[in-house]
Amino acid sequence: MDIMDPFTSELLSAPGAAGQATEFESDDAYLRAIGALPPRRPRAPASVDHPATLLPSSLMLPSSCVIQPAVEASKKRAAPEPVSDVPSAAPKNPAKRPRTRCPYLPDYDADIDFNLREKERNATQRPSPDYLRTVQGGRMCERTRADLVVWMDELAQHHRLAPGTLHRAVSYVDRVLSARALSARGGDDHKLRLLCAAAVFTAAKYEDRSAVLRLNAADIAKYCGFAGSKEVTAMEREMLATLRYELGGPTAHTFVDHFTRNSRGERNMEVRRVAHRLAHTSLLDYGCLRFLPSAVAATALFLARLIVDPAGSQEFFEDLTGYKPEDLIEGMQSLL
Template sequence: MCEAYVSDIYEYLHNMEVHRRPIADYIEKVQKDVGINMRGVLIDWLVEVTEEYKLLSHTLYLIVSYIDRFLSTKVLNRKRLQLLGVSSMLIAARITIVAQEDYELSSYMQLEFLGYYLAELSLLEYGCLKFLPSMVAASVIFLSRFTLKPRAHPWVRTRGLNSLILIEKGSGILFSYNNMYSHLQNLALEQLCHGPRPV
């Protein structure tokens, strides 16, 4: 029924994604008092807070998106950075729901664990801001499948031509993920070891 509109829908979503994304190098171009390390510490702290309050994993991605989009447009004093984080969390939590307490670890598959782990790496890595969220998501799926089943082709035709184009265009992000994945022991942010939260 909606096959005729698929390409229009993809085009609209892509345009909105490009229009609403943060500036990839906003810390160098916009911010005077906030640095890359401060952003990392703030996000690391927000990971702990979202776990403490049992917020959904999706909430964390919204929080980081709000922070980056705000910092792309407004100069912020470092003393107000944590306030921005808490405000972003409040807004994002209103949009998502609190996770159920009866969450069972056994309901997750290996692919989901690895996918969430790789996706969280992109949150902490300032350099990933230059990639569209759709490329990050497609790359996470691609790398998760490739890591778990290296002999099988990580991207099958049924995932659609538009997604395959994302992977071909996203070779830069695959390289970035490879670098992050290879040098995890050098990352000082302790939240990388905590694993995924409930969906």
Template sequence: FTFRKQDVCEKKQADPVHRPITRRFAAQIASTQQNRAEGTKKSNLGNSNGFGEVIFVDDEHKPTDDQPVPMTLEQTEPVHNELDQMEEVEMEDIIDETVLDIDICDANNPLAVVDYIEDLYAYYRKMEGSSCVSPNYMTQQFDINERMRAILIDWLIEVHDKFDLMHETLFLTFNLIDRFLAKQTVVRKKLQLVGLVAMLLACKYEEVSVPVVGDLILISDKAYTRKEVLEMEKLMVNTLQFNMSVPTAYVFMKRFLKAAQADRKLELLAFFLVELSLVEYEMLKFPPSLLAAAAIYTAQCSIYGLKQWSKTCEWHSNYSEDQLLECSTSMVDFHQKAGKGKLTGVHRKYCSSKFNYTAKCEPAHFLLEDSL
């Protein structure tokens, strides 16, 4: 499946002053000069023009076999050789046409930081390893397990939705929880407190308006005191060494959705799938960038009913379709089971009109069949 350039935005035309001189383009310049000269023959020396030196050769001045052959541009009689039969292209067109420039529409938007957006995401990819945790860190916990973690995260997704917080806050909250639990043993009666404090810290980092400590105490049914919340906050920031600036799956989602030219439907389904994955402890083995790319790939398969991963998506995500399949099939499985069992917080959230009833979208069953 190939996107046309017109489907995204018009390609910016190259500045003719800096345009590479191709055989065809130079021949056009030469033809114009020849008409002005009204029949005067060009010599085999280059004539200076606004585009640099252009060399022309007449039939009367063909080089002999023992002379070095200069770069030439024939104006009249075509030479029937393999080079002349090739279509002339500019240097900028050598790159695969299917890899679209997704930032060209934001060239005048200073908030899009087009000049260094690629460097920014290269840095995110380099640093995402430091934000990941061991996929078996629960083995060092003696009083909590994977199921308890899933219950906590499923509940926090609902809390996040009730407070109407930003997407960034949700992803950072879960990152803080896992990084903290990977370094600090916690008894089960304090696990909910860990989740509340992680959300409080994420709000302080991402939100403009932060929930007060009293609100967090109320939603926990007053299970904790203000003093306990503040003590846990102090313990968490010290354990994490105040490092809150980590690339989560959210930052990769935004970039990869742009590469996929996603509409609202695709965006919501991709976020539904990635949030289902956040609940599952087993998905910690995948880095945030892979999780984001797989969610978008799976969402595309669900909506279009066929495998679809464009060259543009592959280029910007640095993941091929084959690299996404393991994670993607797991997401399809979660999608199928989302409305069943006890942990249905994500499903209920995306079954609402606020999220366009996204959870009711049919899963990409064929991905599971192909993996068998």
């Protein structure tokens, strides 16, 4: 007995299934071929019923990669922050000063002002206000220091150096004398003048790059009566090591320029010139070392306004300088 194929047996087990389906399909195809019936429309794909908790894309992708519908994603998206002209309640950056009310100052002026004031508060770039007593031990007096400043001023004027050179040079000398004990007695007087000359030489090169074209160590040695240029350069290297090569701190001259940088007109320019002269005079006063350079410059500017225009107002003075007039009483007494 022949063994029948199981698939053939399954088809034959349905009564009339194979024969009827074949007959109907052939008749339908014939009628449509001769035009008796319209062409067959393509069938829509059968829908697949998935469980309610399973998305079609999750059949192939892990749960972390399932793409949510656009409506669901829009609900989960964080709402944008409202745009408002009112400043937020977050704490302001304490490193920035508030913008001034002066209409002619740019927005970035507060950042420049802050950087200058941070530098002037750097203790490593400021002299000790009482170094004549604590470091020099009384071997130098205020008069000796004032004479050295006058001598340095003559040296700077002789070589027509930049206006801010003297302020920076005096700062270098005060800082060195705050760190090392030197005296004005005997042979130490030569060292003091050599230190002052080296300070002027270094400050000139810092304030004006073109100074190296018209000034060198040999010129300094010749004018001051030193042995030679090597003596000046040796003292310059020694001074720079003591200062730790920190040479860029702002001076009172720097702040006068900063406070009057937008001055226009003949009267305002005269106020600027008088303020520079007063700040220049403050170098002779040893007591001014206890004030910040910005305070000395603000005092000079306040007095200059009174001198040039006694009836004029001090409008925007606090915004420009950061000081109230009552904060500068001691400085005014020193300059007067």
